[in-house]
Every structure is written in structure tokens, then in C-alpha cells.
Amino acid sequence: MVHYKLIYFNLRGRAELARLVLQHQEIVFEDFRFEREEWPKYKAGTPFGQVPVLEVDGEPLAQSNTIARYLARQHGLAGQNDWEQSQADMYVDCIHDLIGGTRPIIYETDKDKQKEMFQKFLQDVVNPHLQKVEQQLIKNGSGFLVGKSITWADLAYYSFFSPMMERLGEAILDITPHLKKLVAHVGNIPQIKKYVETRPKTAL
Amino acid sequence: MPGYKLYYFNVRGRGELSRLILHCAGVPFEDFRFEGKDWPAIKPNMPFGQVPVLEIDGNKMLAQSHTIARYLARQHGLAGQNDWEQSQADMYVDCIYDMHGTMRTPTWETDPVKQKELFDKVNEETIQPHLEKVEQHIIKNGSGHLVGQGLTWADIAYYAFFTTPIMTRLGGEVFTKAPHLKKLIELVGSNPNIKKALSSCPAPNTKLINGHCSTEWNAIYYHIVM
Numbered sequence: 001m002v003h004y005k006l007i008y009f010n011l012r013g014r015a016e017l018a019r020l021v022l023q024h025q026e027i028v029f030e031d032f033r034f035e036r037e038e039w040p041k042y043k044a045g046t047p048f049g050q051v052p053v054l055e056v057d058g059e060p061l062a063q064s065n066t067i068a069r070y071l072a073r074q075h076g077l078a079g080q081n082d083w084e085q086s087q088a089d090m091y092v093d094c095i096h097d098l099i100g101g102t103r104p105i106i107y108e109t110d111k112d113k114q115k116e117m118f119q120k121f122l123q124d125v126v127n128p129h130l131q132k133v134e135q136q137l138i139k140n141g142s143g144f145l146v147g148k149s150i151t152w153a154d155l156a157y158y159s160f161f162s163p164m165m166e167r168l169g170e171a172i173l174d175i176t177p178h179l180k181k182l183v184a185h186v187g188n189i190p191q192i193k194k195y196v197e198t199r200p201k202t203a204l
Numbered sequence: 205m206p207g208y209k210l211y212y213f214n215v216r217g218r219g220e221l222s223r224l225i226l227h228c229a230g231v232p233f234e235d236f237r238f239e240g241k242d243w244p245a246i247k248p249n250m251p252f253g254q255v256p257v258l259e260i261d262g263n264k265m266l267a268q269s270h271t272i273a274r275y276l277a278r279q280h281g282l283a284g285q286n287d288w289e290q291s292q293a294d295m296y297v298d299c300i301y302d303m304h305g306t307m308r309t310p311t312w313e314t315d316p317v318k319q320k321e322l323f324d325k326v327n328e329e330t331i332q333p334h335l336e337k338v339e340q341h342i343i344k345n346g347s348g349h350l351v352g353q354g355l356t357w358a359d360i361a362y363y364a365f366f367t368t369p370i371m372t373r374l375g376g377e378v379f380t381k382a383p384h385l386k387k388l389i390e391l392v393g394s395n396p397n398i399k400k401a402l403s404s405c406p407a408p409n410t411k412l413i414n415g416h417c418s419t420e421w422n423a424i425y426y427h428i429v430m
Contacts, residue, residue: 048299048337061291063298070291086266086275093268094252100305132252 004029005055006067007046009036011202012163014064014099015052017092020155021068023195025075033200065092072152079151087146091153094129095160101125106204122172130176133157137178144182150189158186162196206279208233210272211246212256216368218269219256221297222276224360227401229280270297277357284356292351296358299334300365306330311370323374335382338362342384349388355395363392 004022008015010033022029034042046053047062054060054067061067069089072078079085101121108114137145145153161183165172173180186192208226212219214237226233238246250257251267258272259265266272274294277283284290306329310322342350350358366375366389379386392398 047295047341049333056288059288061295063295066291066294066298069294070287073287082275082278083264086271089271089274090251090266090268093271128253136251 001028003055003057004071005032006030006052007032007034007042007055008052009034009039010200011204012159012199013204015067016159017064017068017152017156018052018054018071019199020159020192020195021071021075021077021152023191024150024155024189025077026191027071027075065096068092068152068156077150077152077155079146080148084147084151088151088153091133091145092156094133095156098126098129098160126172127175130173130179133179134176137176137182143178143185150186154182154186158183158192162187205231207261208276209236209259209262210234210256211236211238211250211259213237213243214239216364220364221269221273221357221361222256222258223401224364224398225273225276225280225282225357228355228360228395228397229276229282230397231276231280270301273297273357273361282355282357282360284351285353289352289356293356293358296338296350297361299338300361303330303334303365307370310374319370320374323370327375327378331378332381335378335385339382339384342388348384348391355392359388359392363389363398367393 006015006018006029019031043049047060050062052064052067053062061070069078079088105114105117105121108117142148144150145157157179161173173183210219210222210233223235247253251265254267256269256272257265257267266275284293306326310319310326313319313322347353349355362385
């Protein structure tokens, strides 16, 4: 049995997708979390001075999406063939772009400006994307983003939109009823539901 | 052989890695480049309203620059020899993606003095610390390549990033502490398929600038932000 150690801050952040992949497939792993003040202790030992890092029997792998993709491929959540795997990669890259778009908003200290930035982000970036995703979901026909069954792409959309819905209300996904249904479906998967109920409650 | 059509602006930007992978692998493709004024008509037909997009056999479309590049690398033997090597290659390409992001500000700066200042800051804070780590990894890997024993799309990604017009103009000292990476980038540049592909320009309104096909506009700006 391979030993996995996932190293990251005590946050959901950029490690949560990998955690969800492992939790969904019920793979035992060491979920190594540290507080911000401890980071200098661990930084030098990482491949590129960043986390998350996944140690696979002690060998390090860096970069959040690379880690999640590796785990998805090793454990049957990546898609059934090359084409499906690429479709899943594509959707996860879209979420990666959305996460990048939230960063300047998260770091904005003026609360009014932050609210304005977020509204603009929703209107100019998120909603147009959701409209395209809705079309793709309808076209795919299975209820999942890729192929006939769940992939890490579905988990990525769940990971991004579920906390947002909790904070801002479920109505933000009203323009994409199929994605809203998919996110709810993922949230109700027993091992995901259990994990989300028991994971550390963190701001990010 | 599948029919590939790569849709992107007539610049290097986020299309170049896929182009270089196809050239390197000797795979023919339609390098469909368009000008900014043509974009509004093309945009609605793209899966997520963005480019690059790879169209396969006229009916399947794949979006997202690194997904496209990874797909092409895997289909044509440039992704790594096993799951672990493929992931190592993914990891390096993700690092390049992050560095693209930090280079945006200096690239778009039009005042040359300010541009040099911004570039030096990115170099000091991001590029140099990264290259220090990469140099150690290349030495440890032992083959001269980033991953495994031979060329992968990771090597090509580093080549593409470090041979942009801005890097060529301002980044002369960037490899002072990374001689192995410098050698690797020169090796990629001397690949016969890449040399041949870059010796002529596929589209009108482009010319060779610093050995790469560019529009005048792209000679100053590194890549387009959509």
C-alpha cells in the first residue's frame, strides 16, 4: 500500500481538491496540516518552496492540480479514456482560473471595494462561464461534467462553488440548474458529506 | 493521424507551447491564427469563449492552454515514460504557468525604465528562487532533462518561457546561477524540428523577431491577457 502524506496549511485552499479525491475514493492518507507561523520550518524542504506537496512513499510531488490529477488518475477518478481525461483537465483548469480571479478580491482590505469587486467578478467572469458550463452539461447528458460518471472535475466544481453558496446563498447557481444539481449531488455523497461535516472549519 | 486545428491569436502567448510540441513531434497541424479584430466572430463558437482551442477531426474541441498541450504531449510521446514522470512534467509546466502570471505586469509596462525595474523585481522575488531549486533538481535527475531521460513538454515549456522577447531583451543574467537549465534550453532550441519550424513564419503580418514569429505588437508585449 502506497503511503501518501499531503502537506499543506490548516486551510482548505489549494489542497482541498486532492483531499476530496482521496476522501471520495476512501484512500487512507496522512493529512498533514500546519499553522501559518510554522511555515518557515517546512518551506525549505519543499521542491519549489511552496505547498501543497504530496509525498508518495517519501517522494515529493508539487503543484496543487498536478497532485490532484495524479491521485485522480491513480484511483479511477480521472475519466475513462484519454479524451475524457483531457475534458476533466480542461474543467479543472477553468476552476483554477476562477480561483485566481478571487485572489485580488480576498486580499482587498476595504470591505466596500471588496464587495464591488466580487459583484463585478460574478457578473463579468463567473456567470458567463456558468452559462457555458450549463450548455456543456446539457450536451453531455449524464449529469456529470465528463462522461457517464463522477470525475475529479465534478469535485473541483463542488469544492469551488459549495463554500461560495454557503456564504452567499444557493441562488448564485440559479442560472445553471444542472450544475447546481451536480454540486448538491456531490455534497450528498456519503463519504464527502461525512468528510465535510468533520473537517477543520477554516476561513479559506 | 488526427486532423488538428489550433485556434489562437497571431501571437506566441498561450498558444506557443502547443505549437512547439506539435513541431517537435513532427505532427502536421493547421496553425489557425487570427487578428484581434476577428475575435468577436470566433469567440461564441469556442467552448468557454476563450482561446487557445484545439479542434480534433473537425468535431471535438478542447480548451485551456495547458490541457491542450498536455493532451498533445501525451498523444505524441512527449509527456514522460510512466505515471510518475508524467506528473513530474505536469508539475514543472504548472510552475511555468505561475511564472507567466508574475511576468504580466512587467510585460504590459510601456515605459522601458519602469519595465526593467518591474522585471528585476519579478526576477529577484520569483524567477531566481525558482531557478535555484530547478537547477538542483536537474543535477539530481542526472540526464540533463527536467524529467526522466529524454525530452518532455516540460523542457519545451521552459524553453518557451525563457525565449520570449522580453526575456531575451532583459533576462541576459537570468541563468547566472542555473547553467544546467541554460544548457537544457539551448538544447531544446537546437532541436531540428523546432529550428525548422521557427525559421519561417506561418502567417501574414508576422516576421522573425529574435528568432520567433511575431507581430510587431508581440515583440513588445509578452502575451495577451484575455
